[in-house]
Amino acid sequence: MLDLVIRGGKLFDGTGAAPSEGDIAIKDGVIAKIGTITGEAVREIDARGQIVTPGFVDIHTHYDGQASWDAELRPSIDHGVTTAVMGNCGVGFAPVRESDHDKLIKLMEGVEDIPGTALHEGLTWDWESFPDYLDALEKMPRTIDIAAMMPHDPLRVYVMGDRAVFSQHATKDDIAEMRRLTREALEAGAIGFATGRSDVHKTADGDWTPSSEATRDELTGIAKAFDGLGFGVVQAVSDFNLERGEADFDEEWSIVADYAKASGRPFSFSLMQRDFAPDQWLKLINLSEKLKEEGVDARMQVAPRAIGVFLGFNCTFHPFMGYPTYKTIADLPLAERVARMKDPEFKARILSEKTDKLSGPGSSIPPLADLLMEHIEMVAEKFFQIGNPPDYEQPAENSLASRARAENKPLMEIIYDTLLERDGKELIYLPLYNYTELNYDNVLKMMEHPQALYGLSDGGAHVGTVCDASMPTYMITHWTRDRTRGRKLDLPTVVRMLTGAQADYLGMSDRGYLKEGLKADINIIDLDILQMEPPHMEQDLPAGGQRLLQGARGYTATIVAGDVVMEDGKLTGAKPGRLYRAGREQAVAAE
Known part of the structure; x- marks a missing residue:
């Protein structure tokens, strides 16, 4: 007796080949035939008239905290993801000493825009070392599989203490210890190592991230932890x-x-087009x-659309947050703020003002926010209402x-009135990168x-500004079916980018393909009706924290x-997902 048979679907096997029609038999969690x-x-399951693909693999998420308390891992599960890799950009929560819990929360709150109150209440902290962290993750059944990279920031804090926070150079002994702990993490099942060097990333206190200015010796020294490993x-x-x-x-x-070379392993970095450096x-x-x-x-992680943010009165950012009169109501519930802002006199007072500076010492808000407000007339050329269905590639008009x-009408009045739509829940989409x-x-x-890889979804992060975990659905709908402003991609190629190519990297x-003997991670999709919904804010994080879903x-x-x-958009309650331990998993698959 088979466990499940998928009948008559159009099978896209993850190789990029043309589809074929057929059945899939599943037994004991694997594809039997x-x-x-x-x-x-x-x-x-009758899949006639529908497409059947391998489950999607997302190589760039930030569920490092959420995975310790949340078994569902939304919104990734809503978009066909069956394996999510976290620990990207060098941020995470292990290894950690109890005295450094707050440091790592402020780091994640600042860099990845995850509410600190939610992290304080949600994180279980039943670990110190990275192997301990993996053991803690393994205890919780969840909807999908997860894998974790050793992140540079907590590793640096664990080894160097306050010297890491104040961007001091690591000593030879520091580097040797970071290398040892990274090797320990890899042997326990970490799928890799990640570092973050962005000037945009800051902690909730406005400090630079610990790894942002790590030296060449530090990075190459840590990377040698991979010596002799085949994963x-x-x-x-x-x-x-x-x-x-140019010199810098x-x-x-x-x-x-040099960091990539020293590791001897597959390497990826984030690639995007920036307005200030368009080439x-x-x-x-x-x-x-x-x-x-x-x-x-060497690979380049690319996003299938702009790296953008949503601005709104319930979001992390909006254009009026620095206005003196707005700051007098900023702590009120949304409904009360909206009522006040609809008052003509209140509106006139705000629109007569200029914004105060938002970034600076002690502020986690990046200088980019002030720069955008200084040039709001130009920036608003890329302010769009996303619509329903969402449209991320809109023309200038x-x-x-x-x-x-x-x-x-004055621009700020148009922005003001737009944000008050839908009882103050309207969002303005600003594509920051990839939309020059x-x-x-x-x-x-x-x-x-x-050399491109699908990436940069940031699932689980930037929850007050971004919801790019929907990118797999966008890949299929926009790039193979709906795009009208240029050339499209073929569906077998897009499926491969989301599945086999990710697993290979x-x-x-054991996954990424529709192939006998592989893990039965599968999506059945009605392509005729496949569509993203508009983002919306929900207060479902611990301590009442909110996030865009x-x-x-x-x-x-x-x-x-x-x-x-997941069936017809609803979770079934099944939780077969587990922790993927690299090295050990490859050894089992090889047998």
Whole structure:
């Protein structure tokens, strides 16, 4: 008796090949047979007229805290993800001493915009070492599988204490200890090591992140923890200092490249187009190609749409948060704020003011926020209402700046009135990166590069500004079906980018494909109705913390290890997900 048979679907196997129609038989959590299935099963799902894909693998999430208390891992599960990798960008919660709990919470609160109150209440902290952390994660059944990278920031704090926080250089002994602990983490099942070097990232107290200025010796010294291991990846995020000049850019790239070389393992970094350096991404592609020629399996994590933020009165940021009159009501509940802001006299008072500075010493708000407000007339050329269904690739004439000109009204009044729509729950979408030319032609060039990987969803992070965990659904709907402003991608290629290509990069040989003997992580999708919903704010984090969530319709079923965990947009209650321990898992798969 089979456990489950999926009947008559159009099978996209994850290789990029053209689909074929057939059945899939599942037994004991694995794919038992593909073809024409005649045996009986406990359950059958009719997939005729629908597509069937491997479960999606997301290599760039930040569920490091959430995974310790939350078994559902929304919103990733809402978008077909069956394996999520966390610990990216060097931030996380292990290793850690009890005296440093607050430091790591402030780090994650600042860098990844996760409410500190939610972390204080939700984190179980039943670990100190990274192996302890993995053991704690393994105890909780969950909807999907997770894997964790050793993050540089907590490692540095664990070894160096306050010297790490104040950006002091690591000594030879510090580096040796960080290397030892990284090796310990890898042998316990960490899937890699990640570091963060972005000038945008700050703690909740406004301090630089501990790893942001780590030296070449420190990074290469830690990377040697991979010596002799046949598994694991390394990751980095950096601004590459281009705004400081070409010399600083070249020096930063050489440090990151030496880190990748020293590891001897597959390496990826974040790639995007920045308005202030619109050609930097092309230079990074060229350097990545040269790095690959030097023998490094170098990859670029690219997003299928803009790296953008939502602005709203319930979000982390909005254009009026620095206005003196708004600050007098900022702590009121949303309904009370909206009522006050609809008063004509109150509105006139705010619109007569200028914003105060938001960033600076002691503030976690990056200088970019002040820069955007200083140039609001220009920035608003990329202020859009997202709509329903959401539209992330809108033309210039749809912007709020264009609307202000068309209606002959002051820009800030248009922004003010827009944010008050839907009882103050309306959101303005601002594509910060990947939208310099107000279209996705350059995004397409990034995605089509042979060294590109789908990434940067940041699932579980930036919860008050971003909901990019919906990107897998966007990949399928926008890039294979709905795009009208340029060339599209074919569906087999997109499915491969979300599945087989991800698993191959990570060395996960037991998933990513529809193949007999592999893990039965599968999506059944009604492509005709597949659609994202608009983002909305929910207060479902610990301590009443809020986050943006974004659902989808069209996922008939998402299956993890043979169990249906999501059906027609609803969680079933099944929790077959587990911790993936790299090294150990590869050894089992090889047998």
